[in-house]
Amino acid sequence: MSGHDHLDPDIDLFGTIDDAEETLGQFLVSRARVDATTRFDEHSHQEDQLAWMSSGSMELAVLGDHRQLRREHLAWIPAGLVHEMRFSEPGELICVYADPALRPRGGGWNGARTVAVDDLAGALLLHLVDAEPAGPRRWRCWSLLVDLLSSAARDDEALALPREPRARAIASALIADPADPRGLDEWAAHAGVSPKTIARAFANGTGWSFREWRVRVRLHAAAGMLVRGAAVQDVAPAVGYDSVGGFIGAFRNRFSVTPAVYAARSREDLGGA
Incomplete structure (x- = not known):
């Protein structure tokens, strides 16, 4: 095309x-x-x-x-x-x-x-x-x-995906299901490689550790759900958080506003479109 x-x-x-x-x-x-x-x-x-x-x-x-x-x-x-x-x-x-x-x-x-x-x-x-x-x-x-x-400065906060094929497959699976609870060792075993290989692929390809990247992908998915009208108490478990309070704290750290404020501002902008 x-x-x-x-x-x-x-x-x-x-x-x-x-x-x-x-x-x-x-x-x-x-x-x-x-x-x-x-x-x-x-x-x-x-x-x-x-x-x-x-x-x-x-x-x-x-x-x-x-x-x-x-x-x-x-x-x-x-x-x-x-x-x-x-x-x-x-x-x-x-x-x-x-x-x-x-x-x-x-x-x-x-x-x-x-x-x-x-x-x-x-x-x-x-x-x-x-x-x-x-x-x-x-x-x-x-x-x-x-x-x-x-x-404007370069924005390194965009969610990068690892280049290594096996790590990319893991990243894609987590984007599709951010609540998947499997840790690095389990994902590495599933891919048939060592945890060090996957950890290195995430660090080199995204700039973040596997754990840090997974937090970002969960909050990335949460942002979309909130804009589409999902309630905070429903979003938190859907993206892998056991505690609504823990989710709100992590979201605020990432976006500098609470989930409710983020959703309201986003819908206001779209409503004016």
């Missing part, structure tokens, strides 16, 4: 920078509903791409690097870079495709990266796809978004 073949032409918004400004290029904004059957196989674009899951979760693969992304993360994929996307739950994908002439300054944007999505960046993306601003306002939205990207 290449170009914009996967996009619904009824929802794409294509426009040119206002003629009153120096014309540097063009950008397109799209919204697509996705579910667990949606998959965009390896493809590339002539434009730079910003990809944001305003809801749901995406596994993005670029040059052998796999990451699970939610609404806290914005993926930057430069023009010509082959990538693929998979989705494990219903959600909404918002993308911006822009002429490379419009990218932020500096060589750091020649490769793929993820950055944190703050409230303003998320609001700008929703405004571009919903309000369909024209002329100077559209250009100003893009200019502000580029300014936010330029000052």
